[in-house]
Amino acid sequence: IVRVPLLLLQAFLTVLFYQNKFEKAKEEGDLLFFPSTVQKHKEGEIEYEIRLCPALQHKPHLPTPHFDPRQKNPDGKPDPFEPPYIENLYIGEVKDEEDGKEYVALLNKYCVIPLHFLLASKKYESQASPLLPPDLVQIYLLLLAAKKAGSPFFAFYNCGDRSGASQPHKHIQLLPLEDENGPPSNRLALNPRKITLERPFSLSSLPYANHIFRLPLMSVSTPIDEIEEKLSQAFLSLLDLVISTVRHDPHYPAGTPSYNAVLTLDHLHLIPRAEENYTLKETGDQLSINAVGFAGMLLVKSEDELEAVKREGVGKILRGVGLESIHDMQVEGTALEA
Numbered sequence: 001i002v003r004v005p006l007l008l009l010q011a012f013l014t015v016l017f018y019q020n021k022f023e024k025a026k027e028e029g030d031l032l033f034f035p036s037t038v039q040k041h042k043e044g045e046i047e048y049e050i051r052l053c054p055a056l057q058h059k060p061h062l063p064t065p066h067f068d069p070r071q072k073n074p075d076g077k078p079d080p081f082e083p084p085y086i087e088n089l090y091i092g093e094v095k096d097e098e099d100g101k102e103y104v105a106l107l108n109k110y111c112v113i114p115l116h117f118l119l120a121s122k123k124y125e126s127q128a129s130p131l132l133p134p135d136l137v138q139i140y141l142l143l144l145a146a147k148k149a150g151s152p153f154f155a156f157y158n159c160g161d162r163s164g165a166s167q168p169h170k171h172i173q174l175l176p177l178e179d180e181n182g183p184p185s186n187r188l189a190l191n192p193r194k195i196t197l198e199r200p201f202s203l204s205s206l207p208y209a210n211h212i213f214r215l216p217l218m219s220v221s222t223p224i225d226e227i228e229e230k231l232s233q234a235f236l237s238l239l240d241l242v243i244s245t246v247r248h249d250p251h252y253p254a255g256t257p258s259y260n261a262v263l264t265l266d267h268l269h270l271i272p273r274a275e276e277n278y279t280l281k282e283t284g285d286q287l288s289i290n291a292v293g294f295a296g297m298l299l300v301k302s303e304d305e306l307e308a309v310k311r312e313g314v315g316k317i318l319r320g321v322g323l324e325s326i327h328d329m330q331v332e333g334t335a336l337e338a
């Protein structure tokens with residue numbers, strides 16, 4: 001079987017392809033690069049990363065769009081993930097072998113970490129709709145291909161109007177990893193090694209509701225059907241727990257819940273979201289938190305914001321935009337506590 005994501009990724013990760021593409025897109029103004037610095041910040045068992053990116057202060061703020069799963073392009077704004085694509089951002093396309101569903105891979109226009117790219121559905125789908133089996137398979141194949149190419153990535157999906165998403169057209173994002181054990185929350189999830197496979201669990205050391213599934217070891221030679229079955233089972237069991245969690249919050253608005261998904265080759269994480277933004281007590285600044293925040297990587301735009309975040313505590317901020325931990329609520333069906 002020709003696994004297209006492998007070929008796509010190999011081409012993308014070729015230094016020459018990437019550097020040429022990246023530099024050309026930057027030079028011609030199609031890609032905006034925002035330099036940043038990173039600090040580690042330990043709270044309890046987790047070492048968060050806080051990225052300071054002052055240049056983002058000049059990025060135009062996109063208002064939260066309307067997320068209507070039934071309506072295409074609900075705000076009537078130009079859709080950056082519809083063809084014709086900006087040639088300088090276009091990486092290539094992949095097609096799911098079973099389902100025939102097509103995706104386009106694009107460089108992230110607003111780039112904080114080089115190599116950040118997106119996988120968008122070719123036909124319009126709503127960002128409020130869940131990840132479907134072909135979505136999960138294609139992302140996982142890309143993660144496998146990236147690891148094989150020696151440049152590991154993780155993937156994330158901001159689902160719904162409280163998830164930190166700014167575009168209504170379905171897109172999954174992929175970021176390169178500095179640590180092969182994944183972003184901070186994944187490294188924490190790897191710790192409880194005694195956890196049995198094929199059951200969701202939560203990390204009780206994190207102060208917000210989180211639902212995690214440890215994935216079996218799969219490789220580029222694992223049959224696609226098997227990858228699809230394992231990932232779909234993981235996603236559905238976690239989505240059930242997200243729904244149970246939001247049902248326990250009497251103030252949660254009716255309709256589809258918002259959540260963040262983080263996918264590595266080890267785990268799928270789903271985090272239910274109550275709010276998009278957190279208002280810092282000290283400065284009054286609003287922080288927009290997306291799935292990258294729940295992967296354990298926060299983004300701030302000034303030194304003052306950075307200091308305020310450290311004083312307020314990243315855990316408290318994430319709890320402020322997430323939900324109460326499931327452990328405090330005795331939700332039926334919740335599995336292991338790590």
Ligand code: B4P
Pocket residue numbers: 051056059062080081089106107108109110111112113118158164165166167168173288290292293297298299
């Ligand atoms: P969404 O799911 O809609 O929203 P987002 O990632 O939160 O991005 P947002 O646009 O709100 O970015 P923010 O200022 O908070 O994703 C939309 C994606 O499409 C984004 O990646 C966006 O850049 C991209 N995009 C928009 N128009 C595009 C176009 N025409 N062509 C291609 N891509 C387009 O944050 C700025 C950036 O930093 C975002 O990419 C964000 O994902 C990233 N980021 C957040 N936290 C980070 C962290 N801790 N470390 C590094 N990067 C981080």
